[in-house]
Amino acid sequence: MAAITLSGFNNIDFSAILEAVMTQERVPFTALGTKKAALQQQNTQFSALAGKLSSLQSAAENLSSPDSLSVLSATSSDPGTVGVSTAGTGSAAGTYDVVVTQRAKAQVTASTSTHAADEVVTTGGTLSLLVGNQPPVQILAAGNMTLRQLADKINEAEAGVQASVVQVTPGNYRLVLTATQTGTANGFTFTSALNNSTVTFGGADATYGQAGDGNAVNAQDAQVTVNNVQATSSTNTLTDVVPGVTLTLNAEDANKTVRVSVSRDADGLHKQVDGFVKAYNDLVGWVNDQRSAATDGKSSVAREAVVRGLYSDLRAAVLGVHGSGSITRLAAVGIGFDRSGLMTVDSKAFADAVNADPSSVQELFAGAADGSTAGAFDDLSKLVASYADSGGLVSKAKDRIDDQVKNISGRMDVMDAQLTLRRNALQAEFIAADQAMSRLNSQVNSLTSLNGQYRLF
Secondary structure, three states, rough: OOOOOOOOOOOOOOOEEEEHHHHOHHHHHHHHHHHHHHHHHHHHHHHHHHHHHHHHHHHHHHHHHOOOOOOOOEEEEEOOOOEEEEEEOOOOOOOEEEEEOOOOOOOOOEEEEEOOOOOOOEEEEEEEEEEOOOEEEEEEEEOOEEEEEEEEEEEEEEOOOOEEEEEEEOEEEEEHHHHHHHOOHEEEEEEEEOOOOOOOOOOOOEEOOOOOOOOOOOOEEEEEEEEOOHHHOOOOOHHHHHHHEEEEEOOOOOOEEEEEEEEEEEHHHHHHHHHHHHHHHHHHHHHHHHHHHHHHOOOOOOOHHHHHHHHHHHHHHHHHHOOOOOOOOOHOOOOEEEEOEEEEEOOHHHHHHHHHHHHHHHHHOOOOOOOOOOOOHHHHHHHHHHHHOOOOOOOHHHHHHHHHHHHHHHHHHHHHHHHHHHHHHHHHHHHHHHHHHHHHHHHHHHOOOOOHOOOOO
C-alpha cells in the first residue's frame, strides 16, 4: 500500500484522520479475529480433554475384564532355570514344583561338504522342503549358483527354514539349515534334485533332515513335570501349565526342582483402582480449571454442553447401580467422592470387600461371567468411548469449532480486502482535498499580494 503524501501546509493532519477512520472501520474485523482466537483456544482445550478421556478409558478397561480380580504374583526359586511372569489373569494361586527334563530345540542340519566362497555348487534344479505337516515347498535353483546364492534362494521361500553360510575353516564354508521354530512339529526334511550339485549332507538316501540322519541338532519338544504331572511343549515358553503364569525354560536339569510360588496380588488390584481414580480426578481437575477460567472471563469450554454432560454422566455412572449381584454399587467397596467432587478410595473398605466376597466384587467391576450383565467399569468404559472415540461427542465438538474457524477466516479475508480498498479510496480523497486546499491557499496569497500593490497608488 502506497504511503499517503500530504503538503502539510493546511494545518490539517490528514494522515491522523485516515488512521482514525480506518481504526474505527476495522473494529468488526478485530472482533472477528478475537473470536477466531478464542475458538482456536477452545479447540486446543478439547484436544486436552480427549487425552484425559483416553487415559480414563484405558484405566476403566483394565478393570472391566472378567479376570480383573485375578491378578497374580509369581516367584521362582531359580530364575536361571525357570523364569516366571504373570499374564494378569487366572486364579490358581499355590505352590508348584517344576523340573525341566528337556528344553525345546530347533532342528539344525549342516552340509557335510565344504566349499569356497565363489565356488559354483549347482547348475539348477530343485530342492523340495517339507516342514512339519505343511505342504512341501519347491525351491527352484536357476543357473549356476554359489553356496551363498543357494542359501538366499532358500530364505526367499520363507518356508520355516533359515539358511546360512558358515565359515568352518579359513576360506571353507558349509550350508547350515535351521528351523525357524522349536519343537518336533517344526522339524523338516528335504529332498535334493539339484543339477550337478556338490553340496552333500549326511544320511543314506536322498531325503535329508530326518532325526538321527546326520543333523547337527534334532528337533525336540520341551518336557517338564509340574507337581509330578508331565507336560510337553513345542516352545520353551509355557503359558497353560500354571494358570495365569508364564514359565520360561532357561536351562534343563532333570535333577533340580524349581519351586514356583503363585499368590493373589491384592496390591496389584488396588493399584489398578488407584489408576482409575487418578485418571478420573485428573479429568475433574481439568473441568474445575475450565470453570475458573470462565469465571475470570478467559477462554474456556466449561459451559459447552459436551463438557457439562460428560461431568454429569460420569458422576451418575460411578454412583449408579451395576449388575445384579449381591454388591451393585462402587460405594460398597469404598469408592466414592469427597466434598470437592474428587474420587476417593477407602482402602480398608476395599480390602474387606475383596477378602469377604471376591466373586461379588468381580461381578460389580466386570459383570457376570456369562455376559448377561455388565459391570461398573464396563459401563464406564463404554460411556467414555461415546465421548472420546472417533465420531464421538468430543470429536463432533472439535469439528463444529473447526467449521466456525473456517467460516470466520473466510469472512476476515473478504473484510480485509474491503478494508484495503476503503483505505486506498480515502487516501486518494484526502490527497485530492489537500491538493485543492493548497491551490486555494496559493490563490489567496496571490490576491493578497495584488491588494498590497494597489494600495501604493
